[in-house]
Amino acid sequence: MAKERKKIDFKKLDELPPMVMSLRSIAANPTGSWRNLKPVLDLGTCIHCTICWKFCPDGAIDLVDDNPVINMDFCKGCGICAEECPKKCIQMVKEGK
Amino acid sequence: MKPTLPLEELMSPGHLACQGCGGGIAMRTTLKALGRDTIFTFPACCWTVIDGPFPYSCLEVPLLHMAFETTAATASGIKAAMNAMGKDKTTICGWAGDGGTFDIGLQALSGAAERNDDIFYFCYDNEAYMNTGIQRSGATPYGAWTTTTPVKHFKKEAKKSIDDIVAAHKVPYQATASVAYPEDLFKKLVKAKDIRGFKFIHIIAPCPPGWKAKPEDTVKLARLAVQTGIFPVYEVDGGKYVQTLKTPNRKPVLEYLKLQGRFKHLKETDVADIQKMVDTRYAELEKRFLEK
Amino acid sequence: MKKVMMGNHAISHGATLARVQVIAAYPITPQTQVVELLSEIVADQRLKAEFIKVESEHSAMAACIGASSAGARAFTATSSQGLALMHELLHWSAGARLPIVMANINRAMAPPWNIWTDQNDSLSQRDTGWMQFYCQSNQEVLDTVIMAYKVAEKVLMPAMIVLDAFSLSHTYEIVDLPDQALVDKYLPPFDYKYKLDVKNPHTYGGLTTPDWYMEFRVKMHEAMDQALVEIKKEADVFEKAFGRRYDTVDPYMMEDAETVLVTSGTAASTARFTVDQLRAQGKKVGNLRMRVLRPFPFADVREQLKNAKKVIVIDRNISFGYHGIWAQEVKSALYGHSKVPVFNFIAGLGGRDIFPETIADIVALADKKKKPDQELYWVEVKR
Numbered sequence: 001m002a003k004e005r006k007k008i009d010f011k012k013l014d015e016l017p018p019m020v021m022s023l024r025s026i027a028a029n030p031t032g033s034w035r036n037l038k039p040v041l042d043l044g045t046c047i048h049c050t051i052c053w054k055f056c057p058d059g060a061i062d063l064v065d066d067n068p069v070i071n072m073d074f075c076k077g078c079g080i081c082a083e084e085c086p087k088k089c090i091q092m093v094k095e096g097k
Numbered sequence: 098m099k100p101t102l103p104l105e106e107l108m109s110p111g112h113l114a115c116q117g118c119g120g121g122i123a124m125r126t127t128l129k130a131l132g133r134d135t136i137f138t139f140p141a142c143c144w145t146v147i148d149g150p151f152p153y154s155c156l157e158v159p160l161l162h163m164a165f166e167t168t169a170a171t172a173s174g175i176k177a178a179m180n181a182m183g184k185d186k187t188t189i190c191g192w193a194g195d196g197g198t199f200d201i202g203l204q205a206l207s208g209a210a211e212r213n214d215d216i217f218y219f220c221y222d223n224e225a226y227m228n229t230g231i232q233r234s235g236a237t238p239y240g241a242w243t244t245t246t247p248v249k250h251f252k253k254e255a256k257k258s259i260d261d262i263v264a265a266h267k268v269p270y271q272a273t274a275s276v277a278y279p280e281d282l283f284k285k286l287v288k289a290k291d292i293r294g295f296k297f298i299h300i301i302a303p304c305p306p307g308w309k310a311k312p313e314d315t316v317k318l319a320r321l322a323v324q325t326g327i328f329p330v331y332e333v334d335g336g337k338y339v340q341t342l343k344t345p346n347r348k349p350v351l352e353y354l355k356l357q358g359r360f361k362h363l364k365e366t367d368v369a370d371i372q373k374m375v376d377t378r379y380a381e382l383e384k385r386f387l388e389k
Numbered sequence: 390m391k392k393v394m395m396g397n398h399a400i401s402h403g404a405t406l407a408r409v410q411v412i413a414a415y416p417i418t419p420q421t422q423v424v425e426l427l428s429e430i431v432a433d434q435r436l437k438a439e440f441i442k443v444e445s446e447h448s449a450m451a452a453c454i455g456a457s458s459a460g461a462r463a464f465t466a467t468s469s470q471g472l473a474l475m476h477e478l479l480h481w482s483a484g485a486r487l488p489i490v491m492a493n494i495n496r497a498m499a500p501p502w503n504i505w506t507d508q509n510d511s512l513s514q515r516d517t518g519w520m521q522f523y524c525q526s527n528q529e530v531l532d533t534v535i536m537a538y539k540v541a542e543k544v545l546m547p548a549m550i551v552l553d554a555f556s557l558s559h560t561y562e563i564v565d566l567p568d569q570a571l572v573d574k575y576l577p578p579f580d581y582k583y584k585l586d587v588k589n590p591h592t593y594g595g596l597t598t599p600d601w602y603m604e605f606r607v608k609m610h611e612a613m614d615q616a617l618v619e620i621k622k623e624a625d626v627f628e629k630a631f632g633r634r635y636d637t638v639d640p641y642m643m644e645d646a647e648t649v650l651v652t653s654g655t656a657a658s659t660a661r662f663t664v665d666q667l668r669a670q671g672k673k674v675g676n677l678r679m680r681v682l683r684p685f686p687f688a689d690v691r692e693q694l695k696n697a698k699k700v701i702v703i704d705r706n707i708s709f710g711y712h713g714i715w716a717q718e719v720k721s722a723l724y725g726h727s728k729v730p731v732f733n734f735i736a737g738l739g740g741r742d743i744f745p746e747t748i749a750d751i752v753a754l755a756d757k758k759k760k761p762d763q764e765l766y767w768v769e770v771k772r
Contacts, residue, residue: 005111008152008153010601013604013607013608016601016604016605016608017583018486018545018583018608018612019484019485019486019545019583019593019594019605019608020151020152020593020594020595020597020601020605021151021152021583021591021592021593021594021595022148022149022151022152022153022154022160022591022592022593022595023152023153023591024152024153024154025109025111025153025154025155026109026111026112026113026148026149026153026154026155027109027110027111027155028111028153029111029112029113029149029153030111031110031111031112031113034116047098048098049098050098050099050100050101053100054100054101054102054126054279055122055276055279055316056122056125057114057117057118057119057120057121057122057125057315058110058111058112058114058121059106059108059109059110059125060110063100063104066098071110073110074110074111076116076117077116078116078117078305078312078313078315079116079117079311079312079313080117080312080313080315080316082313083313083314083316083317084316084317092313133587133590134587135587136459136585136587138455145595145596146596148592148595149592149595149596150595150596150597150598151595151596151597151598151601152595153595154591154592154595156590156592157590158587158590159585159586159587159590159591159592159593160590160591160592160593161454161455161458161585161592161593161594162592162593162594162595163451163454163455163481163594164451164477164478164481166447166451167447167448167451167454167478169448170413170443170447170448170449170451170452170455171451171452171454171455172455173413173441173443173448173452173455174411174413174441174451174452174453174454174455174456174457174459174463175455175456175458175459175585176455177411177413177439177441177452177455177456177461178410178411178439178455178456178457178458178459178460178461178463179459180439181410181411181437181438181439181456181461182410182459182460182461187587204444204445204448205444205445205447205448205451207444208443208444208445208448211444212441212442214441
């Protein structure tokens with residue numbers, strides 16, 4: 001069930017389990033749409049401390065070859081990563097346009 | 098630099114926690130320490146909603162949602178079943194908010210602690226009934242605004258001393274932790290996993306909407322809570338008190354309070370009162386830390 | 390093997406034979422002997438089970454829900470205030486589709502404190518989704534614990550075995566303890582397809598919007614419909630295995646009965662005694678003992694009462710502002726199917742004795758009227 005991002009729907013009673021139980025990952029729900037501010041990461045200044053990765057409440061930052069990669073499908077724009085980054089590599093800028 | 102915690106995520110993004118939720122950080126860290134051979138039960142609390150509605154979930158471990166008062170009793174039941182079925186290695190955890198721990202869930206918590214049932218009991222403490230819209234709980238600190246302790250009647254009772262209450266049950270292991278120090282929490286959990294008996298973990302988990310704080314300040318607040326001595330971080334291992342996050346030169350409480358709208362109405366005298374309460378409690382704990 | 394035992398111990402032995410794996414119970418008079426004997430049996434390792442000495446009935450049911458969700462056969466027992474304290478979790482265990490079996494000793498609700506038999510406690514839980522079996526002998530109690538697990542685990546709905554305080558719980562009768570091997574053959578181990586499993590992790594009981602909630606309730610109701618089918622099937626299967634037959638209703642002298650006494654629990658035994666006496670006087674009286682309240686056996690009740698000229702329901706309970714609860718259930722089942730007058734007599738609340746003379750008086754009073762002129766008739770109250 002890990003992280004597949006398909007939504008699920010049911011047409012018939014028989015398709016439902018007997019009791020309420022989860023059948024898919026909530027990764028089907030792109031919480032990136034919640035943002036007002038978005039993080040902009042400058043990899044040039046990044047010292048690869050992994051602090052941004054460890055503090056993200058949503059696990060929306062991946063470590064790819066030691067580099068933090070912010071998953072914009074899920075980032076809610078809380079700004080914790082920007083606040084905690086010791087080198088201030090991350091700026092929160094207005095979302096959109 | 099190597100990450101200080103395992104890379105594997107047992108919790109997917111897309112969950113419904115508010116921006117900057119301390120409870121999210123707490124769970125993410127906890128899962129990394131406990132691993133896949135873990136079963137959770139939640140009472141009614143923020144995490145009831147955070148995990149996601151039917152038919153979705155964000156966790157990659159089994160979870161049983163349950164009624165509000167029941168966390169410790171349910172966890173005890175799951176553990177008994179696993180023992181009866183020969184699956185006694187699986188870690189069984191109750192995971193509740195402060196409401197489900199300090200207040201409505203206190204009886205079940207006390208029962209399980211007294212029986213020394215072999216479970217983890219986690220309390221992620223955001224200091225009010227947040228899921229129902231920020232009403233005061235026994236965990237709400239002195240001075241705080243909540244919807245049921247409005248500014249003209251802000252909370253005059255001190256935060257209930259849940260750690261002392263649990264300690265009175267002489268459980269084999271208990272600890273406090275802060276989401277600002279995930280390595281400390283991680284280390285404690287890895288150790289505690291091998292302890293048989295009742296284990297209580299009390300985590301301070303700031304809540305931006307409930308504390309009227311900026312979402313980006315969650316970790317900062319969880320750090321200041323420790324650095325001011327408002328939320329001392331320690332463990333009680335077989336009755337021995339050990340402070341795991343030392344705080345010499347404690348910062349004044351005002352540094353912590355001023356970042357939160359729920360304390361905005363406090364006068365200088367109120368802040369002084371709070372400072373005094375914190376100093377007194379901290380001194381009490383210091384005595385225990387110094388005992389051989 | 391035949392043994393003399395009290396009703397409470399019949400429950401303990403039933404649970405032992407059913408090989409329950411987790412017991413979580415809190416003492417309350419007059420249930421205490423159930424858990425005391427089970428404690429001994431578990432301590433002696435005659436039953437391999439975990440016994441959680443919970444700190445309240447609410448926690449007892451919570452622990453059973455946890456245990457059953459993990460895939461273990463879970464059991465508890467309680468009475469009156471304890472059952473009431475569990476109320477929220479009775480709804481929960483049914484909604485979670487957990488085949489928990491519980492014995493409830495029918496005891497009066499307080500205030501005032503009263504430890505004697507009265508059915509308000511279990512009857513006020515009839516909407517929670519629990520099957521309810523009302524027993525009149527210790528043998529039936531033991532047998533029903535075993536049957537209840539069989540049915541519950543098939544349809545995934547919980548079940549309660551109900552017996553009268555003291556009149557049955559503390560009354561000693563001969564009980565034939567079936568061989569463990571026979572019980573094992575009849576009742577296989579609990580294999581819960583939806584158990585909490587780290588190899589197949591799911592979340593259970595999550596938030597469900599109006600879009601889906603109703604469908605899950607339909608499934609619960611359909612499971613109860615299926616439970617009725619299973620109960621009737623098990624009547625045959627159990628009889629074949631153990632030589633004793635239990636159906637949804639228990640008719641006595643009903644073939645040509647014109648006046649039918651509808652009763653439940655030990656009052657039925659007394660009613661049969663009176664039926665014999667009245668028959669000796671030439672009266673065509675019969676007794677229909679109600680055994681299963683939920684799922685309600687509509688067809689069986691309609692069938693049994695179709696030739697009756699007068700139905701007298703004796704209720705050891707009352708729904709204030711309405712009348713007796715069994716009477717409500719029976720009248721509702723007959724509506725549109727029969728115009729037989731149904732009299733409702735309320736007797737024996739709070740453990741007041743129901744004597745054969747009491748029942749004879751009830752029949753005599755009903756005899757004088759073509760149809761009831763009151764919603765209910767109070768029996769032998771001091772005014």
